[in-house]
Structures are given as structure tokens and as C-alpha cells.
Amino acid sequence: MRNTPVAADPVSLTDDAAADDSAPGDTGPLLQVDGLRTGFRSSEGTAWAVDDVSFQLEQGRTLGIVGESGSGKTMLARSIMGLLPRANIECSGQVLFRGLRLDQMQPSELRRIWGTEMSMVFQDPMTSLNPVVRVGRQITEVLRAHRRMTRSAADDAAVELMRSVRIPEPERRAREYPHQLSGGMRQRIGIAIALACGPRLLIADEPTTALDVTVQSQILDLLQQQQSERFMAMILVTHDLGVVAGRADDIAVMYAGQIVEQGPARSVFRTPRMPYTDALLRSIPRVDDPSHTRLAAIAGRPPALLDRPPGCRFAPRCPSAQDRCRQDAPPLVGGVDPGHRYRCWFPLGAEAEQAGPPGNAHDTVSGRVPMPSATT
Amino acid sequence: MLRAVTSRALHLLGVVFIVSFVTMIMVDLIPGDPASVVLGEGATSEQLDQLRQQWNLDDPLLLRYVESLADLVRGDLGTSVITNDSVLDTILERLPVTLEIAAIALVIALVVGVPLGIWTASRANTWVDRAGLLATSLMISPPAFLTGLLLAYVFAVRLHLLPVTGWVPISEGLSDNLRSALLPGVALSIYETGVVARVLRSAMISTLSEDYVFAAHARGLSRTYVLLRHALRPSLIPLFTVVGLILARLIGGTIIVEVLFALPGIGNLLITSIQSRDFTLLQGVVVFVALGYVLVNALVDVLYTVIDPRLRNRAAA
Numbered sequence: 001m002r003n004t005p006v007a008a009d010p011v012s013l014t015d016d017a018a019a020d021d022s023a024p025g026d027t028g029p030l031l032q033v034d035g036l037r038t039g040f041r042s043s044e045g046t047a048w049a050v051d052d053v054s055f056q057l058e059q060g061r062t063l064g065i066v067g068e069s070g071s072g073k074t075m076l077a078r079s080i081m082g083l084l085p086r087a088n089i090e091c092s093g094q095v096l097f098r099g100l101r102l103d104q105m106q107p108s109e110l111r112r113i114w115g116t117e118m119s120m121v122f123q124d125p126m127t128s129l130n131p132v133v134r135v136g137r138q139i140t141e142v143l144r145a146h147r148r149m150t151r152s153a154a155d156d157a158a159v160e161l162m163r164s165v166r167i168p169e170p171e172r173r174a175r176e177y178p179h180q181l182s183g184g185m186r187q188r189i190g191i192a193i194a195l196a197c198g199p200r201l202l203i204a205d206e207p208t209t210a211l212d213v214t215v216q217s218q219i220l221d222l223l224q225q226q227q228s229e230r231f232m233a234m235i236l237v238t239h240d241l242g243v244v245a246g247r248a249d250d251i252a253v254m255y256a257g258q259i260v261e262q263g264p265a266r267s268v269f270r271t272p273r274m275p276y277t278d279a280l281l282r283s284i285p286r287v288d289d290p291s292h293t294r295l296a297a298i299a300g301r302p303p304a305l306l307d308r309p310p311g312c313r314f315a316p317r318c319p320s321a322q323d324r325c326r327q328d329a330p331p332l333v334g335g336v337d338p339g340h341r342y343r344c345w346f347p348l349g350a351e352a353e354q355a356g357p358p359g360n361a362h363d364t365v366s367g368r369v370p371m372p373s374a375t376t
Numbered sequence: 377m378l379r380a381v382t383s384r385a386l387h388l389l390g391v392v393f394i395v396s397f398v399t400m401i402m403v404d405l406i407p408g409d410p411a412s413v414v415l416g417e418g419a420t421s422e423q424l425d426q427l428r429q430q431w432n433l434d435d436p437l438l439l440r441y442v443e444s445l446a447d448l449v450r451g452d453l454g455t456s457v458i459t460n461d462s463v464l465d466t467i468l469e470r471l472p473v474t475l476e477i478a479a480i481a482l483v484i485a486l487v488v489g490v491p492l493g494i495w496t497a498s499r500a501n502t503w504v505d506r507a508g509l510l511a512t513s514l515m516i517s518p519p520a521f522l523t524g525l526l527l528a529y530v531f532a533v534r535l536h537l538l539p540v541t542g543w544v545p546i547s548e549g550l551s552d553n554l555r556s557a558l559l560p561g562v563a564l565s566i567y568e569t570g571v572v573a574r575v576l577r578s579a580m581i582s583t584l585s586e587d588y589v590f591a592a593h594a595r596g597l598s599r600t601y602v603l604l605r606h607a608l609r610p611s612l613i614p615l616f617t618v619v620g621l622i623l624a625r626l627i628g629g630t631i632i633v634e635v636l637f638a639l640p641g642i643g644n645l646l647i648t649s650i651q652s653r654d655f656t657l658l659q660g661v662v663v664f665v666a667l668g669y670v671l672v673n674a675l676v677d678v679l680y681t682v683i684d685p686r687l688r689n690r691a692a693a
């Protein structure tokens with residue numbers, strides 16, 4: 001685990017209040033989110049981008065959050081960190097991180113956690129790195145701010161970090177500006193910055209979406225490898241189930257601000273219950289498919305924030321929607337597999353246990369578990 | 377790099393050619409004969425002819441232009457037709473006055489305007505920001521002569537803190553010199569301070585919405601650090617553009633304040649040369665000021681590449 005001098009070492013390197021290793025959170029899950037809601041206030045009411053989301057994440061594990069564009073993944077990630085603008089935002093629910101109520105913390109307290117205990121890798125490394133600051137400095141500034149390192153110690157640590165994220169010639173690269181690096185190299189810098197202070201939780205918000213297809217799996221592999229070496233927990237946000245296949249321990253599928261299906265990755269991939277998850281699985285492009293085309297795009301668009309249908313939010317696009325779906329909102333409930341929960345009145349492959357009408361059999365993709373390399 | 381320098385130098389020459397040509401035409405268009413103005417009412421026609429010949433006034437305009445250009449390229453701005461002094465020497469003698477009040481104005485504008493711009497941008501849409509906007513709009517509304525008169529009235533006439541008019545050269549004591557330069561410098565600075573604060577504010581507000589600023593906050597860096605280290609520098613490009621304009625305005629445009637406070641600077645020299653129909657002097661001053669504009673602009677272009685590394689390759693190409 002200690003492959004770099006700045007690798008996560010909870011005892012000697014963390015600072016301040018959060019450093020207490022016997023913090024109450026260490027006995028429970030690393031992160032526990034309960035009933036989290038985040039909305040934008042407007043003249044027509046509050047538009048809930050994140051609507052009653054709950055989940056847990058244990059130390060060292062990876063949660064994949066999957067959903068179409070606009071489903072609220074980024075807002076969820078930001079709400080967890082407390083990285084929301086104050087104006088016109090409404091936020092409620094609990095975020096418990098190592099026993100600390102992040103949702104009740106002041107920005108000044110949160111700043112001590114951001115970048116140290118909990119850090120973020122952004123979607124587009126071109127825009128999330130400052131174009132007029134040398135990349136080396138963008139790594140060292142975090143070390144110097146949080147770890148009070150001297151300039152030369154931080155320089156050395158930055159070079160080590162760059163080496164650990166496999167940037168060739170780190171000493172030379174450190175003196176370059178973001179525009180002088182390729183997209184993949186820039187994202188490696190983004191990852192190095194996020195890892196600098198040895199976080200326990202890494203939130204990667206679509207870390208490969210803006211990258212060239214050829215480097216996407218390299219970056220994902222790097223994240224996965226760093227995650228296991230440092231025994232970090234990771235939230236991997238993506239709109240592509242193929243990205244999290246084989247990389248996440250648990251999956252949460254988001255639709256219109258809600259988690260519509262969640263559970264162990266194996267269970268969700270093998271027996272998706274909610275038709276939306278099933279549709280997402282079908283839209284994974286496969287490496288053995290020479291055309292690399294989407295197998296089946298989901299027809300229609302997700303509902304607008306302020307115009308969500310009263311019943312199941314997926315009903316207007318769902319091939320197996322019934323009257324009940326359009327009237328009552330299905331709760332997030334469990335099925336046979338432990339920990340596997342979904343929001344659906346008529347779950348797939350569950351006719352036997354559910355009181356669904358006959359003839360509602362779906363052509364599920366059961367057994368078609370995509371390989372980890374299917375990340376295109 | 378060599379190409380960049382060469383193209384700059386060519387640009388400079390082009391500006392000098394055009395400016396001197398235009399000035400010559402304008403001077404030529406001023407009604408009245410320079411020779412008769414210089415010699416006064418009672419001059420005989422022989423005297424006039426002699427003078428006209430001496431200044432080649434009867435030659436075609438183009439020929440006179442080419443001749444003066446040849447002098448210009450040698451760095452010779454000629455001699456004043458009135459006093460016979462070297463034009464260049466006269467300008468250089470007046471230059472420190474203008475430069476000093478321009479420098480005072482610019483320093484005040486930056487020292488007050490930059491923090492004000494940063495502060496209001498970081499508090500955008502709060503009462504701090506709104507108060508700042510009101511203050512800066514008050515700064516940029518009144519013309520310089522009005523602020524100058526007002527300042528002179530309050531600080532010189534009423535409070536007797538500073539001299540009303542006149543200039544004390546540095547050679548006669550730094551503190552007296554500064555006292556004589558302060559009011560005109562401040563009068564000039566007020567408008568420019570408002571401009572600096574407003575330009576920096578809007579540039580910073582747009583930088584603050586960039587992803588990399590958000591990302592810097594998400595790394596737990598302090599507000600002040602993010603503001604000064606990540607947001608300020610990218611916002612300096614529009615500021616430097618404006619500072620270039622301000623400098624140009626101050627070099628050539630201190631006229632009103634110089635006249636108001638009776639300062640022996642370039643602005644006053646320009647006025648005198650026009651009033652006395654001293655066309656060689658006038659031409660010299662105009663060309664000199666134009667050169668100043670071009671040099672300031674070249675400097676600003678270089679500063680862009682210092683601020684933004686992305687511009688470096690382009691500048692060299």
C-alpha cells in the first residue's frame with residue numbers, strides 16, 4: 001500500500017479533528033447517506049435534482065452510480081461533499097462520513113475534509129485544471145495547504161504522485177501547463193491531485209467521458225488499481241453501465257433524481273429488475289460487436305425536473321408500464337437477493353414472487369454480464 | 377521570436393509614417409501662413425519669402441513629407457520654427473512632468489482599483505458589490521476637469537494642503553515636487569480607478585464560474601487562495617488591455633489636467649504649439665505620442681504571454 005511517500009496513512013498524515021482514528025464512523029460504514037434531497041428553487045417551486053437518495057458505502061469498496069444525462073448524478077456527488085452554491089439551493093437529509101455529519105458542517109470545516117479525506121476527480125481535465133498554473137504546482141498546492149509541506153518536500157511528493165499515476169518523465173511534466181499534455185495525461189494529473197492527501201473516499205464524476213476512447217480503460221484501470229492499493233472507497237459516476245462492469249462492488253441506478261435500482265453489482269447485472277436498468281444494460285456497446293454501435297437506445301427522454309409524472313417516473317418510456325405505474329409511485333423495496341432493491345411494480349423476471357399480471361414476461365439480458373474491458 | 381520582433385518593428389515604422397503624414401496634412405490645412413504668423417503683422421514680403429524658402433513651404437506636400445521622414449528616421453525631429461530649439465530636446469524636457477502625473481494616476485488606479493475589483497467580484501450580487509458598482513459609476517461619470525476643479529477647490533483653496541497650480545521639478549526637492557504632482561495625479565486617477573475596478577470585476581466574475589475554480593474549491597483550498605492564485609491571473613488579460621489604453625490615454629491625454637493645473641508637460645506643449653502655429657513642434661509631439669501608444673501596446677502584447685502560457689506558441693509563430 002505504501003508505494004508512495006504520501007500514500008494514505010490515517011494515523012500520521014491526516015490532520016485536525018477528522019484525524020482521530022477512533023472516530024465513531026470507523027465502526028459503521030465509511031459513508032452513509034440518508035434521505036438526501038437537493039433542489040433548485042425557482043418561481044415555479046423547487047425542482048428536486050436529487051430526490052430522497054439513501055445508500056451506504058464501506059471502507060475500500062466501489063459504488064457505481066449510473067444514469068442518463070440529467071438524472072442527478074453530479075448533483076448527488078456534490079451534495080454528498082457539501083459542494084453546493086448557497087444561493088437558491090435547498091438541501092435536506094443526512095450525510096454521515098466517518099461519523100461526521102457533513103450536511104451540518106460549515107464551509108470552513110468542510111474545506112478541511114475536501115481534498116484530504118474526500119476528493120473528487122472531474123469529468124473534463126481540460127476545464128478542471130487551471131490553464132495558467134503549472135500542473136506540478138496544482139498538485140503541490142494541495143499538499144502545502146493541507147499537509148503544511150515545505151516547497152521542496154511538496155515538489156518531491158508531487159513527482160512521486162505523478163510517477164504513481166504513470167506519468168512518464170514526471171520532473172519535466174511537472175513544469176508544463178495543462179494544454180501541453182494529452183487528455184489522458186491531464187486526467188492522470190487530476191487523479192494525482194485527488195490522491196495527493198490520501199483520501200478515504202474518491203468521487204470520480206464521469207472521469208473518462210471527456211477522454212479519447214483509447215485511453216478510457218487505462219484511466220479506469222488506474223483508478224481501480226489506486227483504489228485497491230490505498231484501500232480507498234470510491235464512487236464511480238457514469239452514464240455507461242459498461243464502465244462500472246467488473247469495477248464496482250455495488251451499483252446504484254439513478255433516474256429522474258431517484259435511485260431506481262441498487263444492489264451488489266453481480267446481482268444487478270445478472271438479474272436487473274427494473275426495466276430502466278435492463279434498457280441501460282442493453283445499450284452497453286460491446287467490444288465483440290464490430291460496429292461498436294449502441295445495441296438499443298432507450299426511446300424518449302427523461303422527464304423535466306418540474307414536470308415529473310405522478311406515478312413511476314419511468315412510466316412514459318417503460319415498455320411494460322401498466323395503469324398502476326402511472327398512478328402510484330413504486331417504493332424502493334428488496335427482492336430475493338440480499339441488498340438488491342428496486343422501484344418497480346412489475347419487476348423483470350419476478351412474476352413468480354410478485355403479483356404481476358400474467359403474460360408480462362420480459363426478454364431480460366440475464367447472464368449477459370459485460371466484461372470489464374467493455375468500456376467503449 | 378525574431379519574426380515577432382520584426383513584425384513589431386515594421387508595425388512601429390508604419391505607424392510613424394502614417395501619423396507623421398496625417399499630422400503634416402492637418403498642419404497644412406490650418407488656415408493662415410505659418411511664416412506670417414511667425415513674423416507678425418509688419419513683415420515685408422521679402423522676409424516672408426525668405427522664411428518660406430527656409431522651411432521649404434513652397435515645395436509640394438509630398439516632397440516635404442519625404443524630407444521630414446528622412447530626418448525622422450535619423451531620430452531628428454527638427455527645430456522649432458518659433459524658438460529654434462531642438463524639438464526632441466523640448467519634448468524630453470517636458471516629458472518627465474507628464475510621465476510623473478501619469479505614473480501617479482496609474483499607480484493609484486491599480487492600487488485602489490485592483491483590490492476593489494477583486495473584492496466586489498468575490499461578493500458579486502451582494503450589497504458590497506452593489507455599493508462598489510455605485511462608487512465606480514460615480515468615478516467614471518464626471519469629466520477630469522470637473523474632478524480636478526473640485527479637488528483643487530477642496531484641498532488647495534479651502535484646506536490649503538496643497539498648491540493650487542504650478543510645478544516644482546524634482547531637482548528642487550522631492551516632497552515639493554510630489555505636492556505639486558499629487559492633485560493632478562489624483563484628478564486623473566479617479567476615472568481610471570473606476571475603469572480598472574469595473575473591468576477586473578467583470579473579468580473575475582466570469583473566471584469565478586470556470587470549472588477549475590470550482591475544482592480548486594473542491595480541493596479544500598482557502599477562499600482567498602483560490603481567488604488570488606486561481607481566479608486573478610486569468611482575469612488579468614482584459615485588465616492589461618485596459619491598462620494599455622489607460623497608459624496611452626495618460627501619455628497623450630493629460631492635456632486638460634495639465635492646462636488646469638498649469639503644468640509644463642507634453643499636453644501643454646501640444647496646446648502651445650498649436651496656438652503659436654509651431655508646426656515642426658506640433659508634428660514632433662504628435663509623432664512622439666503616437667510612438668508611445670505603439671510601444672505601450674507592444675508591451676501589453678508581451679505581458680499577455682507572460683500571463684497566459686497558451687498564448688506563447690502563438691506569439692512566437
Ligand SMILES: Nc1ncnc2c1ncn2[C@@H]1O[C@H](COP(=O)(O)OP(=O)(O)OP(=O)(O)O)[C@@H](O)[C@H]1O
Binds near residue numbers: 049068071076
Ligand atoms: N443550476 C441549475 N439550475 C437548475 N437546474 C439545474 C442546475 N444544474 C443542474 N440542473 C438540473 O439538475 C438535474 C441534474 O443535473 P446533474 O448535473 O446532476 O445530472 P447528471 O446526471 O450529472 O447529468 P450528466 O450526465 O449530464 O452530467 C438536471 O435535470 C439539470 O438540468
Ligand code: SF4
Binds near residue numbers: 313315322346347
Ligand atoms: S413501475 Fe411500471 S412503469 Fe415503472 S419501471 Fe416498473 S413496470 Fe415500468
Ligand SMILES: [Mg+2]
Binds near residue numbers: 073074075205206
Ligand atoms: Mg454530471
